[in-house]
Amino acid sequence: MAHHATKQAACANCDYAFVPGEPDEFCPSCGQQNHAVEIGFGHVAEEFLEGIFHFDGKVFSTAKLLLFRPGELTRRFLAGHRVPYVPPIRLYVFISFVFFLLLGTQLGHEDAGEAEKRAEPAATKKLATTPDSDSISFFQGPKAQRTARKSVDQAITKAFAARVDSLAAAPATPGQQKALKAARREQARLVAAARAGGGFQIAFAEIKRLPAHPTDAQVDSVVRSKGAVPSLMSRLAVRRTIRWRDSTREEVVHQLLRGGSIMLFLLMPLAALLLKGAYFRQHRYYLGHLIFTVHVQCFLFIFLGLVMGLDKLNALPGWLSNLLLLVPAVYFIVALRTFYQQSWRKTVVKSLLLGVAYSLTALLSLLTVGAIGVALF
Structure with missing residues (x-):
């Protein structure tokens, strides 16, 4: 495509003097295009359309092979037919950008109802079903976690002891026996759940009460409340939990x-x-x-x-x-x-x-x- 911008006698970048009668579209020394910076809108539009349609020609031929002839695009590209097709990395960057843009749009936005639900973390609701389950902290070491699990077992056993004893002392009717077995199964389930998840449960109850940007003293207070010593990892865990808690x-x-x-x-x-x-x-x-x-x-x-x-x-x-x-x-x-x-x-x-x-x-x-x-x- 011919360009009609004003040509210069010498390259504006390296001062190379163009020879009359020879091609002067680009500087043979540095490669810069030879035209003045002050160019009209029509010339800008011309260059833009040239770049777009030149790129589209490659896109169509590339898409045809990519979509309808699996493996053929790779075979031709490695055989040396590179000019008619978009280079692999450039193709990946462009398509992945469009894909993730569409995916982000597809996921949509949260409404007011979802924001209210987010205000109370689901993890807090789940932990609330296990007595004293937040006494097992992510910040504690193995010894402290074993002690905390033991206390959880004792709390659960104590919570069910009265009910189990009353059911065991009652007449051995089929209904009472069934209720006794159900209570014991529930007791065993809670103990197993506390043991399985205890090592990764964070003190959500305390973290929920922290502000969006807590001070170091507030973070350390949460860590110490679980019998752990404040450290870089424990402080990071608290702040990241708050970040996820408040995220849209x-x-x-x-x-x-x-x-x-x-x-x-x-x-x-x-x-x-x-x-x-x-x-x-x-x-x-x-x-x-x-x-x-x-x-x-x-x-x-x-x-x-x-x-x-x-x-x-x-x-x-x-x-x-x-x-x-x-x-x-x-x-x-x-x-x-x-x-x-x-x-x-x-x-x-x-x-x-x-x-x-x-x-x-x-x-x-x-x-x-x-x-x-x-x-x-």
């Missing part, structure tokens, strides 16, 4: 999306390693497996984005929604067959093994990123 739905969604995007980005190199192990006899470079992984991930983003859009419009019947769950699996198998050129039987078997290995890797990554996200939120 938008803030939580933003944190989840950020953690999810990081996790998926980190999973791609790991998935490429799994592919390299599954097809080690082909002696392919690691980069080829990584590009294949990027293209498959891009397809998943596009597919899930379309499904979310159709679901938002209520355009999908239930049976079709269930059927669409098979599309990613079928796409992955066909992509493996196209790119790695093995028999269908070997491809299906390897796809199942890769699916299991990837699921375990994703679960481990999810737990890791989740823990880091909670700590740094």
Whole structure:
């Protein structure tokens, strides 16, 4: 496309003197475009449209192969056909940005009713069913936790002792025996629940009463109330709990999306390693497996984005929604067959093994990123 901005006799950046009669669109010394800074709006619009339509041409050819010919885009790109298609990393960045933007919109915003429910943490309601369960603190060491669990057991036993004794002393009617067994089962359940969750339960009752920005003295008071010594980790745990307590739905969604995007980005190199192990006899470079992984991930983003859009419009019947769950699996198998050129039987078997290995890797990554996200939120 021709540009009609005023050309200059010398480069404004490096003072290179353009030779009359030779191309002067760009400086051959530094590469800067040769036109004055004061350009009209029409020229800006012309350059903008040129960039957009040039990029769109690549997008259409890339999307056609990516969506309807699984594995073919990777095969062509590694064969050297790079000019007609969008580079893998640029494609991933653009599609993942649009996907997570749509996902954030899909999750919506909290209303007044949800805000009121958030004012009373669900964890506090759950702990309230266990007598003295908040006496077991996240901040305590193993010895203090064992002592606290013992006190919880004693409190629960004492709470049920009177009822159990009265039921045991009553006439041995079928109804009384049934009630006695139910009371003992409930007692055992509460003791087991306290023991199982005690090591990770934080003193929510005390933390709930703290302001949004507590002082160090207030935080240390909560920690000491559980018989623990204030430390960097215990103070951090209190402040992060307050942060989650006071977070809006938008803030939580933003944190989840950020953690999810990081996790998926980190999973791609790991998935490429799994592919390299599954097809080690082909002696392919690691980069080829990584590009294949990027293209498959891009397809998943596009597919899930379309499904979310159709679901938002209520355009999908239930049976079709269930059927669409098979599309990613079928796409992955066909992509493996196209790119790695093995028999269908070997491809299906390897796809199942890769699916299991990837699921375990994703679960481990999810737990890791989740823990880091909670700590740094």
